[in-house]
Amino acid sequence: MQDIRHEQTILSLPFGLGHTIDITQTLTVLAAAGMPARVEAFDRLRFDDGRTAFLATPDPTTVVADSDGAEGRVDDVILLPGGSEGGVLSLVRRYPDLVVVNGKRGQVWADGRQVHGTSAQREATPGWRTVFAIVRSIVLHGGGTHDIAERIGVPFEEVRAAMSTLGAHVFHTPLGWEAADLGQLVDWALAAYPGYGGVRTCWRGDTTIDQQADELIALGGVMSDRWAAQQSGVLVAPDRLTAFFPDHPDMQALGYVPASADDATVKVIIPQDITILTSAEGCCTDDFITAHVLYEADWVAANTDAVNGLWQVLHFQSDLAHDLRWHPNNGDGEGGAG
Numbered sequence: 001m002q003d004i005r006h007e008q009t010i011l012s013l014p015f016g017l018g019h020t021i022d023i024t025q026t027l028t029v030l031a032a033a034g035m036p037a038r039v040e041a042f043d044r045l046r047f048d049d050g051r052t053a054f055l056a057t058p059d060p061t062t063v064v065a066d067s068d069g070a071e072g073r074v075d076d077v078i079l080l081p082g083g084s085e086g087g088v089l090s091l092v093r094r095y096p097d098l099v100v101v102n103g104k105r106g107q108v109w110a111d112g113r114q115v116h117g118t119s120a121q122r123e124a125t126p127g128w129r130t131v132f133a134i135v136r137s138i139v140l141h142g143g144g145t146h147d148i149a150e151r152i153g154v155p156f157e158e159v160r161a162a163m164s165t166l167g168a169h170v171f172h173t174p175l176g177w178e179a180a181d182l183g184q185l186v187d188w189a190l191a192a193y194p195g196y197g198g199v200r201t202c203w204r205g206d207t208t209i210d211q212q213a214d215e216l217i218a219l220g221g222v223m224s225d226r227w228a229a230q231q232s233g234v235l236v237a238p239d240r241l242t243a244f245f246p247d248h249p250d251m252q253a254l255g256y257v258p259a260s261a262d263d264a265t266v267k268v269i270i271p272q273d274i275t276i277l278t279s280a281e282g283c284c285t286d287d288f289i290t291a292h293v294l295y296e297a298d299w300v301a302a303n304t305d306a307v308n309g310l311w312q313v314l315h316f317q318s319d320l321a322h323d324l325r326w327h328p329n330n331g332d333g334e335g336g337a338g
Contacts, residue, residue: 025103033108033116130162133275144176153278197272202264203256228284234309
């Protein structure tokens with residue numbers, strides 16, 4: 001994954017997996033935005049105007065909550081050193097004392113808006129979500145442009161325009177598009193995906209995870225996290241569930257109560273990247289997205305093992321699908337195309 005992140009050539013995008021830990025760029029960009037600050041403690045900054053800032057998690061979808069009202073935090077500002085553009089504005093609008101800094105791209109969000117830098121979405125390769133959805137479709141299913149557009153739920157014209165971004169990484173055959181290097185493209189799609197963005201809420205229910213999943217699937221949700229990983233045959237405790245929806249369901253009416261990220265049984269996400277809804281494999285996101293959800297959650301061994309398991313599943317699925325496309329009757333002594 002480190003090699004893919006540092007050597008990717010397909011898109012001009014920020015890295016996908018991982019978290020920012022060096023705040024040198026954060027301090028530089030804050031100064032450029034007219035908000036100079038200095039390090040006061042390992043997790044504290046102090047602005048020149050006297051306000052203090054607590055350095056929080058760089059997860060842009062984190063639910064920010066005091067542990068006990070006003071007594072839960074003494075700092076004036078919560079500062080997230082990092083974060084993708086997706087979901088950032090929704091957070092800063094909800095929490096006026098939240099500052100988000102993307103040091104690499106020179107962006108600062110505060111007071112409910114972007115106060116410094118230009119939009120990463122405008123600078124990034126146009127249609128990057130479509131590009132990732134196309135790649136996931138090609139490596140697992142192949143097919144022509146019309147087939148890909150129908151599978152990922154994106155207009156044909158957008159798919160055709162985005163194909164040029166992939167360049168020599170894909171090529172056209174009588175059966176449709178194929179990867180020039182199947183394994184390499186699988187790894188790139190897994191490691192370079194910058195995230196689905198959007199807004200996250202956390203809930204706790206009293207029923208089992210399986211019952212909660214069934215209930216949310218019936219409402220049109222697309223499941224992910226450890227529960228979805230187990231559905232793909234990965235041996236991991238299915239004790240966590242992330243549900244993607246185009247519109248937020250009324251969770252309290254279903255009997256759920258708001259919870260912290262650590263105590264939640266279900267995380268509900270309204271994604272910025274809606275292709276993960278349209279290209280879902282049955283009731284679950286494809287294994288690429290499930291691996292991303294697991295990897296960005298935390299660094300516990302169970303998640304690392306699950307991501308590795310999904311990586312193996314993806315390589316097996318892509319190889320098998322490729323063989324079946326080109327040699328569908330191989331076992332009967334008759335080859336397929338080519």
